[in-house]
Amino acid sequence: MRSKGFVARAGSRLELEGKPFRFAGPNVYWLGLDENVDGIAWPTEFRVRDALDTALEMGATVVRSHTLGASQGHPLSIMPEPDRYNEEALRRVDFAIREAAARGLRLIVPLVCNWSYYHGGRSTFASWRGLEDPLSFYADPEIKETFKRYIAMLLTRMNTLTGRAYRDDPTILAWELGNELNDAPAEWVREMAVHIKDLDRNHLVAHGKQFELDRDKLGIEELDILDVHYYPADADALARDAADTAAAGKVYLCGEYGWTEDGLEAFLERAEKDGNVAGTLFWSLFPHADDAGYVPHYDGFSLHYPGTGVSPDYERRCLALRSHAYRMSGRDVPACLVPEAPAISSAAERVAFRGVVGAARYTVEKSTRGAAGPWTAVFDARPADHDMPWQDPTRAHGTRTWYRVRALAPDGAAGAWSEPFESEPFTPRG
Incomplete structure (x- = not known):
């Protein structure tokens, strides 16, 4: 039985304490380990707080963050080497979870990444076994057991700042098996979903891929959420994928979309009106820098709210995302926050x-x-x-x-x- 305070699934919809739960917000992938300031480093407490406060001002109720779980292979990551865990890296995750909870924000946490980024991924596990094919992540028995032990460590981790195990913390909305696991076999998805459910009866389990719905996963009983990413934001694809997911009795989530591209307004409006869409999460939010200005990132989708110094169109899109987040969660759009005094x-x-x-x-x-x-x-x-x-x-x-x-x-x-x-x-x- 799920404990009180956790977001739950009721068929193809999400609920919180028996009431519908829909949301919008940002991806803030670097909360556990950053790549954007003086190389790879743990983000400062200021940057974490600033990003979460900005998400809150933008109407977010949920944040998706890769590096709170997908963090392997770097000396500063959660698991630098197989079965060796970095306590200081985990304390940084403790901090981000506590700060999200203090703001009433929920977290979606991927556990591995499809890509070979600075925070590791499938290929990291393969390289530890001396294997060149990243797909061995799904097939090699020793890799699977290493990943299962990693999952068990994370779910049973006792947060040093809250005294609560991650699996007992309602701040976490869902464990996502991985970011954009495009080639994951259905058998592997089921095996890992079962593993998580055996360890954690409180949290939902998500799985997703890029560009299209992973339809052969719709029948996996232990899977709660299907996540699709859209570049560009495509309103028709959103509606089609959400309908197919709901028909299978699963929750549909748009876990990433490109907010800078054409069609944004139609995409947001369709999501708001379509009850099959549980949530949308844009890619991706960056905070103020520790000294002055903003933390830079150059992938074409970096958002520095409210974007006034970039262009009128940039600011208009930022404010549209803010309005969308409030409307997705059934709230009136408030006046903008009056900023506090800088120092x-x-x-x-x-x-x-x-x-x-x-x-x-x-x-x-x-x-x-x-x-x-x-x-x-x-x-x-x-x-x-x-x-x-x-x-x-x-x-x-x-x-x-x-x-x-x-x-x-x-x-x-x-x-x-x-x-x-x-x-x-x-x-x-x-």
């Missing part, structure tokens, strides 16, 4: 401050007569961009200067001013 960290050659959640623009003011002002604008409602931190073009050499900054939401609502930051007299290099 200036330095103002030597450039004015540096961390971005804050929901900020579309920033106004920076200066004073040369003290923290009480008078203040004059250096940047008036300048869009957030990748050029941050910003250089003050009006600053005179040798002048002591105070700065303050405030953030503005996409609708123009202004947050509070930061505490004034006193900078030492500026002397240019050279």
Whole structure:
């Protein structure tokens, strides 16, 4: 019997405490292990919190994150070598799960990846056995047992921050057998789904592939969710796959889609109106950087909310995704969050401050007569961009200067001013 607080399946629909549960949100694949800042590293606590807070502001109730489970073969991953587990990497997963729970967010966690990315995948398991064919992941008995032991370790892991085993934590909505396991045999899917259900009676089990529904998996009793990824976002394919999944008595999920491509509005509208669609998760969300600006990523689908400094179309799409998430979960779309006050960290050659959640623009003011002002604008409602931190073009050499900054939401609502930051007299290099 499933414990209270867990998302459950009722035929082809999801429920929470007996009520329908539908959702939208982002993929945030790097929450357990990042590749985007100074090479491969664990993400800072700030970046994890900023991403989850941004997801929340965008209306998300669910986040899908590969590296909370699919993390093998790198020295910083959960399993660097067969049957050797990295406690510090697991503590990073503990942290992300706790932070998601604190925000009321649910997590979908893939357990392996089809591709040979920095966080490992099928080929990692094959290489440990000296095998070149990634498909041996599904056939080799020793690989299968290694993967099963990995699953058992993860599901029974006691979160050091919450005191709760992962398998007993309702923050996790579903264990996904893997990301885009396009060639997975039905027998393997059934075997691994049974293994998870034997260990964990609380959580749902998902399986999916790219571009099309994995129809030969629809009859697997132990499988709850079928996940399909769309590049580009295709409203007709979405409706067709959702109908076929529902007809088989399974839950349909769009686990990834390309939000930058044509047809986005039609795709989102179809998902909202189609009760067979349990949820949609766009690819993919990135946070503010630790110092200033945003964490960069260059795959054509990286989203930095609310996108004001990129283009009007980019911002329009960001806000459309936000509205979609609220509507998918049956809520009215609220006004945008009024951003909190940023904190200036330095103002030597450039004015540096961390971005804050929901900020579309920033106004920076200066004073040369003290923290009480008078203040004059250096940047008036300048869009957030990748050029941050910003250089003050009006600053005179040798002048002591105070700065303050405030953030503005996409609708123009202004947050509070930061505490004034006193900078030492500026002397240019050279």
